[in-house]
Amino acid sequence: MKKLISAPYLLWMAVFIIVPLIMVAYFAFTTTDGAFTLDNLAAVSQYTNIFIRSIWLAAIATVICLIIAYPLALILARSDKSYQSAMLMIVMLPMWMNFLLRTYAWMTLLGNNGLINSFFSLFGLGPFKMLNTQGAVVLGMVYNYLPYMILPLYTVMEKIDISVIEAAQDLGCNSRKTLFKVIVPLSMPGIMSGITMVFVPAISTFIISRMLGGGSNLLIGDLIEMQFLGNSYNPNLGAAISLVLMVIILLIMTILNQFDEDDDRVLM
Amino acid sequence: MKKLSKAYMALVLLFLYIPIFVLIVFSFNVTKSRSVFSGFTFDWYIKLFHNELILKSLLNTIIVAVAASVAATILGTAAAIGINNMKKLPKTLVMQGTNIPIVNPEIVTGVSLMLLFVFFAARMNFEFGFVTLIIAHITFDVPYVILNIMPKFRQMNPHIYEAAQDLGCSPVSAFFKVVLPEIMPGVVSGFLMSFTFSLDDFVISYFTSGATSQTLPITIYSMTRRKISPEINALSTIIFVVVVIVLVVKNIIERKSALKKEVK
Numbered sequence: 001m002k003k004l005i006s007a008p009y010l011l012w013m014a015v016f017i018i019v020p021l022i023m024v025a026y027f028a029f030t031t032t033d034g035a036f037t038l039d040n041l042a043a044v045s046q047y048t049n050i051f052i053r054s055i056w057l058a059a060i061a062t063v064i065c066l067i068i069a070y071p072l073a074l075i076l077a078r079s080d081k082s083y084q085s086a087m088l089m090i091v092m093l094p095m096w097m098n099f100l101l102r103t104y105a106w107m108t109l110l111g112n113n114g115l116i117n118s119f120f121s122l123f124g125l126g127p128f129k130m131l132n133t134q135g136a137v138v139l140g141m142v143y144n145y146l147p148y149m150i151l152p153l154y155t156v157m158e159k160i161d162i163s164v165i166e167a168a169q170d171l172g173c174n175s176r177k178t179l180f181k182v183i184v185p186l187s188m189p190g191i192m193s194g195i196t197m198v199f200v201p202a203i204s205t206f207i208i209s210r211m212l213g214g215g216s217n218l219l220i221g222d223l224i225e226m227q228f229l230g231n232s233y234n235p236n237l238g239a240a241i242s243l244v245l246m247v248i249i250l251l252i253m254t255i256l257n258q259f260d261e262d263d264d265r266v267l268m
Numbered sequence: 269m270k271k272l273s274k275a276y277m278a279l280v281l282l283f284l285y286i287p288i289f290v291l292i293v294f295s296f297n298v299t300k301s302r303s304v305f306s307g308f309t310f311d312w313y314i315k316l317f318h319n320e321l322i323l324k325s326l327l328n329t330i331i332v333a334v335a336a337s338v339a340a341t342i343l344g345t346a347a348a349i350g351i352n353n354m355k356k357l358p359k360t361l362v363m364q365g366t367n368i369p370i371v372n373p374e375i376v377t378g379v380s381l382m383l384l385f386v387f388f389a390a391r392m393n394f395e396f397g398f399v400t401l402i403i404a405h406i407t408f409d410v411p412y413v414i415l416n417i418m419p420k421f422r423q424m425n426p427h428i429y430e431a432a433q434d435l436g437c438s439p440v441s442a443f444f445k446v447v448l449p450e451i452m453p454g455v456v457s458g459f460l461m462s463f464t465f466s467l468d469d470f471v472i473s474y475f476t477s478g479a480t481s482q483t484l485p486i487t488i489y490s491m492t493r494r495k496i497s498p499e500i501n502a503l504s505t506i507i508f509v510v511v512v513i514v515l516v517v518k519n520i521i522e523r524k525s526a527l528k529k530e531v532k
Contacts, residue, residue: 006350006362009343009410013365016407020380021368027383072280075273085522087277089515094284096511098468100488101504105287107492108294108302115290118303143287196371204373207470211492221375228379228475235383242376249373 027239040240047223047241054219055248057134058202061141065149065198066191068142073153073190074183077160088154095147103140103211110136110212132214140208141198148197156190157183192256200249220245288508295501312502319499325487332398332473332483333466336405341459343406344413348451349443351414352421366411377408378475385476396478404476405466412465413458420454 031037076087094102109115110130120126130136160183168182169175184191206221213219220241227238298307316322351362369377385400424447432442448455470485477486491500 004350006347006354009347009350009414010362012343012407012410013362016381016384016403017365017368020377020384023383023387024376024380068280071273071276075277085519089519090281091284093511093515094288096464096468096515097288097504097508098470098485098488100470100485100492101291101500101507102287104488104492104500105291105504109287109290111302113301113303115303143283146284200371200373204375206375207489221373224375224379228382235386238379239383242379245373246376 024239024242027236028243030236032236040236041244043237044240044244047220050218050223051220051244051248053134053217054203054221055252057138057219058141058199061138061145061202062149062195062199064138064142065146066194069146069149069153069194070191073150073157076150076154077157084158091150092147099144100207100211102144103208106136106140106143107131107211110139131212132216134213134217136212137209137217137219140212141202141205144208145198145202148201149194152193152197153187153190156187160186188259192259195256196253199252203249204245288504291501292505292508295498295505297498300498312498313506316499316502316506321482321487322484322499322503325482325484328398328481329467329483329485332401332405332481333463335402336409336466337459337462339402340406340409340413340462341455344410344458345417345451345455347410348414348417348421348454349447352418366414368411369408370411370415374408374471375475378404378472381407381472382475396476397481398478401473401477401481401483404472405469408469408472409462409466412461413455416458416461417451417454420451424450 028040029036029038031039072091076084076091079087111117112127112129112131114131116130117127120128164186165178165182168178173181203219204221205219206225209217209219209222224238224241224245226232227234227241293305294302295312296308296310297305298309298311351359354362381400381404385396385403389395428446428450429442432446433439437445468485469483470489473483473486474489477483488500488503491497
């Protein structure tokens with residue numbers, strides 16, 4: 001009886017999680033007639049520049065998120081306990097707005113007649129072309145996914161025992177040494193899950209690149225979307241691109257995991 | 269040092285909040301300009317409340333979020349009970365499968381479900397709409413329900429279930445009287461998480477909804493594609509205010525219950 005109770009979910013998982021992924025693989029390796037082919041995967045290679053751009057922009061955004069979030073999480077975790085939950089709420093609050101609206105906000109700020117450019121024009125500068133650039137795409141990624149980096153970092157740092165840090169200082173570590181020898185190694189699980197939580201959505205986004213990058217900065221996500229809902233309807237190619245994207249993410253995550261010996265991830 | 273960290277905090281908060289506040293300010297602007305504030309008006313809010321499409325998609329969003337999160341909570345709670353009683357190997361396998369929608373990029377989940385639905389739609393003669401959308405939402409919601417409940421089983425004393433049966437409870441009533449109250453916090457947070465994710469989801473809905481089942485995020489997306497409309501600013505302002513109220517209330521409730529615990 002106890003085992004049977006999970007049967008509906010197991011069925012659900014098989015039909016709506018496992019089978020769809022098998023279908024992605026099936027479509028990637030077949031023609032529209034269902035015959036086996038490697039052409040779709042071969043065709044992915046013509047988009048190498050888009051893949052490289054996606055990996056590059058997502059990596060830059062992830063690094064910037066880490067640089068901004070790390071000190072912030074440290075400050076939060078070390079601040080007065082009675083403020084902490086309120087402070088954390090204020091930091092996380094923008095995340096509760098739909099990300100389309102947050103991205104739209106930057107569209108209006110960065111545009112040629114947007115607020116930033118009209119600020120510059122007060123001094124006779126500009127207008128600078130900021131919208132529809134790669135910089136705008138990275139900015140959009142950082143803005144949207146920064147909370148995903150802050151949260152796991154804060155969660156591990158809050159658990160670091162203050163006496164460990166005091167011990168390091170007693171034993172002669174200066175503050176920089178304490179940071180790199182004690183705090184950073186102890187917060188490694190948080191860094192790793194933060195990187196995953198920022199990098200995966202960043203590399204696969206298609207909204208941020210379309211809204212802030214214009215038509216010229218396509219990413220993998222745009223490419224996939226175009227094969228399924230866009231003008232160039234070709235689910236076989238789309239499935240092949242999705243498959244390659246999954247493999248790339250899996251590879252990068254496996255490489256990253258090498259740095260993280262004990263594998264206790266912090267989830268949300 | 270204290271001053272430096274305060275300044276840093278302020279800088280990050282400025283970065284996070286300025287775009288939102290600009291949206292809010294310009295939702296009251298008379299003209300459509302995005303840089304010059306030329307006068308105060310509520311017109312965009314009035315237009316928003318007369319926009320059939322937005323109201324319809326708001327209703328759709330709520331229907332889908334409620335249906336999907338309730339179904340996911342029931343399915344996920346039952347699943348968690350079963351998984352908790354599994355042996356190590358099947359347990360690990362099922363948890364690996366459960367993690368797939370969380371780890372996979374959203375676009376891949378959306379596309380894979382779309383392929384499945386296209387396949388069945390052609391053979392069983394149905395169209396993309398509420399059914400496909402709700403199935404998709406349940407699929408990405410259930411893992412969060414399960415992941416919220418599993419730790420509660422680990423914290424629970426496994427013998428209290430047996431004790432309840434020794435004291436004369438049937439297995440079913442022992443479950444409802446003893447086990448369910450123990451895991452309830454996990455069930456509730458799993459439900460709330462599912463509900464908010466469903467309300468907010470764009471990517472997966474984009475690939476699995478039909479023409480009649482557009483949700484609010486999909487409508488917002490098509491609005492940003494067409495032309496700049498201050499109605500979006502008005503909508504953002506309303507959503508922001510609602511979010512602030514909900515979070516503040518939640519914080520107050522949590523603080524009160526924490527105080528109560530301290531008193532005890």
